[in-house]
Amino acid sequence: VVFSEFALLHAEFVAAFHDCAGADRVVFATSLPHWNDENSASETTKKFVIAVPEKKRTPLSLMGFAAMGLMQVVISRMHHVSAELLADFFYLNVAVAVDDMLYGSFADGRACASTESGAGCGVNYGANRISVWPLARALDPAVPVLFPAVNPSMKYAESAAGGLTARQLVGIIVGGVAAALLFVAVVLYCCRDSRNNANAPKDRIHPVTLVFTDIESSTAL
Numbered sequence: 001v002v003f004s005e006f007a008l009l010h011a012e013f014v015a016a017f018h019d020c021a022g023a024d025r026v027v028f029a030t031s032l033p034h035w036n037d038e039n040s041a042s043e044t045t046k047k048f049v050i051a052v053p054e055k056k057r058t059p060l061s062l063m064g065f066a067a068m069g070l071m072q073v074v075i076s077r078m079h080h081v082s083a084e085l086l087a088d089f090f091y092l093n094v095a096v097a098v099d100d101m102l103y104g105s106f107a108d109g110r111a112c113a114s115t116e117s118g119a120g121c122g123v124n125y126g127a128n129r130i131s132v133w134p135l136a137r138a139l140d141p142a143v144p145v146l147f148p149a150v151n152p153s154m155k156y157a158e159s160a161a162g163g164l165t166a167r168q169l170v171g172i173i174v175g176g177v178a179a180a181l182l183f184v185a186v187v188l189y190c191c192r193d194s195r196n197n198a199n200a201p202k203d204r205i206h207p208v209t210l211v212f213t214d215i216e217s218s219t220a221l
Helices: 003-008 010-017 021-025 043-051 059-076 083-093 135-139 166-191
Strands: 027-030 095-098 101-104 106-111 120-123 130-134 147-150
Touching: 003 010, 003 027, 003 059, 010 135, 021 130, 021 135, 027 135, 043 059, 059 083, 059 095, 059 101, 083 095, 130 135
Parallel strands: none
Antiparallel strands: 027 130, 095 101, 106 120, 130 147
């Protein structure tokens, strides 16, 4: 399940899978801490649990709470506030940390091929520390995650035309031409002796079919 859809339909999922054995078979990926974990190590979750009543703790409310915390930190660093300056802030600062939440780029610890110093690569792949949860964990924070939090390592490449690389296209063209030539050669080989009298039937008992045409007076016997 896509996490955004789960967040929007959280109440429906809870109603459908509450006390249901199939809750551990529905999975989604998220970078959020649990929104209803009162023993969470996340500073964001601790503040959220204190500020929000249990019945109102949902993924969307946690996302809104975290977004407001981000805006408070960003605005506190700005001398003047406007929509343009707010957008420029993120482009200029690249990354902003609020409690345990990191917004923006992150370093994956590996050396960049384009740098001589071998410094860690700063890349903006979106969310980091993405883990895979069963729906059962969304209902009960004591249920462990299916896959621990990791930072995705993504590589971007331009897709070839039609989804095929140049080598694949050349291979398909050459293979098609070779197959066509082979087909023509087989046809010519099988039909090369069709007009040779040596291949005519020799047994006088068996019937023979004669086909006459009128090409160049061939019927003039």
